[in-house]
Amino acid sequence: MEWPILWRSCAVDAAPPMPSETLTLRHVTKRFGGVTAVSDVSFDIPPGRITGLIGPNGAGKSTLVNMIAGVLTLSEGDIRLGSRLLSQAPAFEVARSGIARTFQNIRLLAEASVLDNVLVGFHRLERASLASHLLGLPASWRETRDLRARARDLLNRFGMQRYAEYPAGGLSYGHQRRVEMMRALATQPRLLMLDEPVAGMNDVEAAELGDIFASLARDGMAVLLIEHNVPFVMRLCAEINVLDTGRLIASGPPGTVMRDPAVIAAYLGTG
Amino acid sequence: MGLGVYQSLFDVFLLNCGFAFSQFIVLRAGVFSIASAAYAGIGGYATAILVTRYGVSAPVAVAAATALGLIVAGVLSIPLARLRGVYQAIATLAFVEIVVSLGFYAEDLTGGAMGINGIPKLVGTGTLCVALGAVLYLMVAIDRSGLGRAFDTVRQDETVAGSLGISVQRSHAIAFIISGGIGGLFGGLQSLYVYSIEPQQFGFALLVSMLASIVLGGRGTVIGPIIGTAILTALPELARPLAENRPLIHGLLLIVIINYLPHGVADSLALLRRRRRAANAV
Ligand SMILES: Nc1ncnc2c1ncn2[C@@H]1O[C@H](COP(=O)(O)OP(=O)(O)OP(=O)(O)O)[C@@H](O)[C@H]1O
Numbered sequence: 272m273e274w275p276i277l278w279r280s281c282a283v284d285a286a287p288p289m290p291s292e293t294l295t296l297r298h299v300t301k302r303f304g305g306v307t308a309v310s311d312v313s314f315d316i317p318p319g320r321i322t323g324l325i326g327p328n329g330a331g332k333s334t335l336v337n338m339i340a341g342v343l344t345l346s347e348g349d350i351r352l353g354s355r356l357l358s359q360a361p362a363f364e365v366a367r368s369g370i371a372r373t374f375q376n377i378r379l380l381a382e383a384s385v386l387d388n389v390l391v392g393f394h395r396l397e398r399a400s401l402a403s404h405l406l407g408l409p410a411s412w413r414e415t416r417d418l419r420a421r422a423r424d425l426l427n428r429f430g431m432q433r434y435a436e437y438p439a440g441g442l443s444y445g446h447q448r449r450v451e452m453m454r455a456l457a458t459q460p461r462l463l464m465l466d467e468p469v470a471g472m473n474d475v476e477a478a479e480l481g482d483i484f485a486s487l488a489r490d491g492m493a494v495l496l497i498e499h500n501v502p503f504v505m506r507l508c509a510e511i512n513v514l515d516t517g518r519l520i521a522s523g524p525p526g527t528v529m530r531d532p533a534v535i536a537a538y539l540g541t542g
Numbered sequence: 543m544g545l546g547v548y549q550s551l552f553d554v555f556l557l558n559c560g561f562a563f564s565q566f567i568v569l570r571a572g573v574f575s576i577a578s579a580a581y582a583g584i585g586g587y588a589t590a591i592l593v594t595r596y597g598v599s600a601p602v603a604v605a606a607a608t609a610l611g612l613i614v615a616g617v618l619s620i621p622l623a624r625l626r627g628v629y630q631a632i633a634t635l636a637f638v639e640i641v642v643s644l645g646f647y648a649e650d651l652t653g654g655a656m657g658i659n660g661i662p663k664l665v666g667t668g669t670l671c672v673a674l675g676a677v678l679y680l681m682v683a684i685d686r687s688g689l690g691r692a693f694d695t696v697r698q699d700e701t702v703a704g705s706l707g708i709s710v711q712r713s714h715a716i717a718f719i720i721s722g723g724i725g726g727l728f729g730g731l732q733s734l735y736v737y738s739i740e741p742q743q744f745g746f747a748l749l750v751s752m753l754a755s756i757v758l759g760g761r762g763t764v765i766g767p768i769i770g771t772a773i774l775t776a777l778p779e780l781a782r783p784l785a786e787n788r789p790l791i792h793g794l795l796l797i798v799i800i801n802y803l804p805h806g807v808a809d810s811l812a813l814l815r816r817r818r819r820a821a822n823a824v
């Protein structure tokens with residue numbers, strides 16, 4: 272472990288608002304032992320729109336998200352945000368560079384309140400020094416107070432204000448997914464990766480969240496949307512990438528991609 | 543029992559609270575370190591040696607003990623950064639054993655098995671209160687800060703912490719170092735309270751009582767270690783005939799609480815209150 276890690280403020284290089292940048296994947300490959308979960312995948316995730324990533328179960332979608340997030344190392348290829356190489360960076364540095372994600376299998380602090388779950392998301396924006404945290408200086412508690420107010424704003428935006436004090440683990444799946452999204456948004460990301468964000472929700476709930484995703488993209492965020500609900504993805508995405516057994520079999524506008532014979536074959540299980 | 547007994551019982555309670563917070567802060571950050579007994583030993587011996595052998599004044603000796611605790615914990619955190627859970631526990635247990643054996647074998651410095659005797663009693667209830675007050679302030683400040691939120695997140699889910707830009711390594715290292723400082727401080731204060739120290743008092747029994755007070759009280763709120771220590775200090779005295787069997791009582795209490803209040807007394811109450819408030823809100 273290096274010593275500078277202690278004196279460095281938690282989030283020095285992450286001042287929002289930040290310029291939007293494109294995330295580029297080039298020849299990204301992941302092997303687990305003999306299994307190639309992701310094989311030579313290249314595409315871009317530009318700011319200002321929602322990029323779709325679809326594919327049958329086990330296609331490698333979550334593996335790709337985990338590689339971008341720095342949770343899994345790459346076997347080959349590289350990942351850049353703008354000009355910055357991210358393929359070797361540990362997860363917390365990827366997050367600090369402005370990449371946020373939700374988890375396919377929801378991961379909340381189950382016993383903490385909804386508000387506290389969202390509050391930790393603001394870590395990247397914290398500026399108070401270690402000394403002011405330890406000594407209880409105004410810089411520290413003012414920051415906590417301000418961030419708590421911003422967390423409440425986020426709860427309002429997602430229609431979750433009445434659950435603020437509720438233990439997050441006691442919510443329905445749909446609401447838990449919202450808490451994860453709020454937590455990810457609290458980091459003020461340039462790129463937001465959503466791994467099946469509307470799984471288990473009804474069409475009305477899904478459409479509500481879809482509107483929020485669309486407005487985030489309109490405001491300049493890059494959004495990567497993984498979803499099995501194909502009509503939902505077609506409605507929201509400007510471009511869709513299709514993975515099948517780790518390979519990218521199609522990329523392009525929704526209309527074109529969904530007519531692609533390879534995609535139809537993959538989805539019918541005959542490919 | 544005269545009043546004096548209660549007074550000294552209260553002093554023991556204050557000392558044990560200090561030790562408990564040294565244990566508390568690492569567990570709070572998700573580090574399963576049980577090195578606090580070793581920090582106490584290092585601080586205790588440093589203070590005793592400085593005061594008896596070199597005539598150093600009490601405040602300087604205790605400050606040196608605290609600094610030594612901070613430094614040793616900081617160094618220890620480097621090789622332990624990759625370990626988690628039970629492996630951390632075993633590695634830090636080994637460290638406690640090393641410190642105890644040094645107490646035995648570095649005879650010239652530590653007096654070996656005889657320990658160090660005739661340490662002047664320079665610390666009383668007032669000093670202990672001030673020291674514990676300072677530690678409490680630190681704990682509450684952390685609790686209400688972004689650092690406390692980072693600790694809570696790291697403890698519950700390191701993957702989530704990473705996804706939010708929280709460095710697990712940094713959080714663990716900070717918790718280690720604070721733990722070392724508090725352990726060294728209270729080890730030093732204890733030396734100036736008890737007249738004499740010997741190696742085995744910083745061994746397994748101390749370690750277990752520190753852990754037990756957190757398990758009993760809870761590790762999620764600052765009041766937890768105080769409640770846990772209060773129970774562990776008072777109960778054997780109240781049940782006077784059982785005072786001889788303190789370890790037995792520790793053991794039985796632990797088993798009962800782990801079974802019925804797995805989050806400890808304070809955390810279980812906090813959880814209950816939150817659930818009730820939530821039930822009213824929704
Ligand atoms: N840690 C791992 N070790 C070994 N194999 C893995 C690991 N993680 C994923 N895999 C394998 O990699 C392949 C891709 O899995 P992945 O979870 O990325 O698929 P997915 O597209 O997200 O599927 P789903 O739609 O079911 O979520 C699968 O065959 C899976 O079994």
Ligand SMILES: [Mg+2]
Nearest residue numbers: 332333334375
């Ligand atoms: Mg998946």
